[in-house]
Amino acid sequence: TAGITQAPTSQILAAGRSMTLRCTQDMRHNAMYWYRQDLGLGLRLIHYSNNAGTTGKGEVPDGYSVSRANTDDFPLTLASAVPSQTSVYFCASSRGPGNTIYFGEGSWLTVV
Amino acid sequence: GQQVMQIPQYQHVQEGEDFTTYCNSSTTLSNIQWYKQRPGGHPVFLIQLVKSGEVKKQKRLTFQFGEAKKNSSLHITATQTTDVGTYFCAGRWVNAGGTSYGKLTFGQGTILTVHP
Numbered sequence: 001t002a003g004i005t006q007a008p009t010s011q012i013l014a015a016g017r018s019m020t021l022r023c024t025q026d027m028r029h030n031a032m033y034w035y036r037q038d039l040g041l042g043l044r045l046i047h048y049s050n051n052a053g054t055t056g057k058g059e060v061p062d063g064y065s066v067s068r069a070n071t072d073d074f075p076l077t078l079a080s081a082v083p084s085q086t087s088v089y090f091c092a093s094s095r096g097p098g099n100t101i102y103f104g105e106g107s108w109l110t111v112v
Numbered sequence: 113g114q115q116v117m118q119i120p121q122y123q124h125v126q127e128g129e130d131f132t133t134y135c136n137s138s139t140t141l142s143n144i145q146w147y148k149q150r151p152g153g154h155p156v157f158l159i160q161l162v163k164s165g166e167v168k169k170q171k172r173l174t175f176q177f178g179e180a181k182k183n184s185s186l187h188i189t190a191t192q193t194t195d196v197g198t199y200f201c202a203g204r205w206v207n208a209g210g211t212s213y214g215k216l217t218f219g220q221g222t223i224l225t226v227h228p
Contacts (some may be wrong), residue, residue, distance in 0.1 A: 041220065042200065043155070090154055100145065101202070104154060
């Protein structure tokens with residue numbers, strides 16, 4: 001079972017460029033999330049979606065946007081990347097808001 | 113906003129020593145989950161605690177949920193090098209009426225290193 005697939009695995013991006021991190025899940029989970037992980041700061045929620053067609057802002061949403069056109073896909077877009085967005089990004093999903101969260105393998109992004 | 117505070121941030125132990133990480137919330141939690149992230153990997157679910165005072169064990173790992181459901185701990189007995197990684201707790205809150213609300217919120221994690 002694939003679970004959650006993220007792409008790309010890693011990317012070096014020039015500051016000012018836009019980029020979309022892709023995330024697909026095959027578990028038919030209602031809820032999906034995007035986290036960023038930085039040393040000493042743990043996992044910080046960027047955006048989430050409780051169901052297809054709805055999204056919400058997490059703890060650190062500025063500079064990011066998401067869409068949830070269907071159950072399976074939850075792309076994260078950086079409209080104009082800045083160096084502070086250098087991080088590891090994890091897409092995740094769960095059956096519902098309080099259920100076990102399943103994480104993708106992560107996307108390592110470096111903005112230079 | 114509400115937070116789950118996790119301590120310590122780092123812990124270095126000698127192989128064979130015990131290890132404990134703690135999570136605390138200022139308000140009552142409906143449930144708490146624990147995750148482990150190996151170096152270079154992604155967080156993986158370990159266990160969920162729901163009941164007041166609940167204790168669960170997984171081999172050398174013991175998980176506890178406080179009586180007031182505001183704190184939790186993960187204790188590893190006789191650490192091994194395979195225990196290396198970051199341990200996260202994640203909690204969800206409950207209102208005065210007993211209804212869970214919000215999303216699971218992660219603590220900052222405890223990074224465990226084990227010296228062989």
